[in-house]
Amino acid sequence: MITKVECIVIECNVCNDIYEDGNGFSVFPDNNSAHPEDNGWHVDEDVHYCPGCHEIDEDDNLIVKPSAAPATDTGEQ
Ligand SMILES: [Zn+2]
Numbered sequence: 001m002i003t004k005v006e007c008i009v010i011e012c013n014v015c016n017d018i019y020e021d022g023n024g025f026s027v028f029p030d031n032n033s034a035h036p037e038d039n040g041w042h043v044d045e046d047v048h049y050c051p052g053c054h055e056i057d058e059d060d061n062l063i064v065k066p067s068a069a070p071a072t073d074t075g076e077q
Helices: none
Strands: 043-044 046-047 053-057 062-064
Touching: none
Parallel strands: none
Antiparallel strands: 043 046, 053 062
């Protein structure tokens, strides 16, 4: 039989990139099963920044890079 379950994905708050762990998984049963901070993400409660959208300066300050303009979506053909 098939049972639907709820799961989560982790999205960058800036660029909406989906976190993927080292094994290529991007869907997790819950927040405690995903460890994006191990892969260079900044995690602060419900805020997630991918490695491309933030950096830590020499004083340990979080610097969030401005979000890049989204690519123009021409839609499906
Ligand atoms: Zn990002």
